[in-house]
Amino acid sequence: MENTTINEGKTTAIISYFWLIGLVIAFIMNANKKNSFASFHIRQMVGLTLLSILNGWIVGKFFGTMAAGIVGFGLFVLWIIGFIGAIQGEEKKIPLLGDQFQEWFRNM
Template identity: 40%
Template sequence: MLNLLKANNEYKLKRYKKGKNTAIISYILIIGPLIALSMNSGEDKTEFGSFHVRQGLGLTITFVTLGLMLSNFSIPMATISMWIFISLLSFYGLYTASRGESCPLPLLGSIFQKFFKTI
């Protein structure tokens, strides 16, 4: 019985380690989610990796959308606020991924999970 539990824990640890690289890469804005999406396909797909790919992809789309909207205006305070907001969310996601946790990003994470549920 003890050997079975040990083998099961080793299997979970191996799956977690495989998904951890994908999870961390997914928070590199713009190109990261695309790389992580290709890493998390086929036999290598893990639920942990998929969770963070959805979060990273949503964060990148939010970054691009806000950037395009704010580029029409010359308001430095709004641009700086957007950068701070995206940076904080990205660092939070990176922190949770490196700790092996599947915590959604504050404010937007649950929306990203629902919107990208097929990934």
Template identity: 35%
Template sequence: MLDSKTTGIVAYITWIGLLIALVAGDREGAKFHLNQALVIWLAGLFSVIPCIGWLWGIFCFICAVIGCIAAINGEEKAVPLLGSIKLLK
């Protein structure tokens, strides 16, 4: 079982990390970061759109880095533009 800080960090790494965090992590303690990571990875799917998609992909990558840094520091800092979306309750 992962603690809440580790769960938040792992969730931002890759899709597999997000799945590991959801299954083996502290879901209640890291709910904020799990939600943020899920929103970022789902929004990243739009990066396949030609021309503007690569800009969106870079933006999503930067959001993931910002979220991971916030998880490392133990903060619940919302990422720009995507941070207000809540998918997990």
């Protein structure tokens, strides 16, 4: 990826990692002039946000708060990996599900 593409999309990519409000802001910022670097990180964060919501509803309800806390901690670690990748200007996929997030949300 070109250095100019990364520099232009870096701010949007970083903003996308500030949970739901940051994700919405990043999506709006990237809507007019699509940046492939920003889009990559937006897709990663959309996947993490959906997993986080499902963790609270499904895991928390059926397996208890302890299980939801453990899964939540794992999601937090994945969030840190993605966030550091955005800061460093890398398209670092989130382990385990990064490829699927890119495929499932490719139209974003």
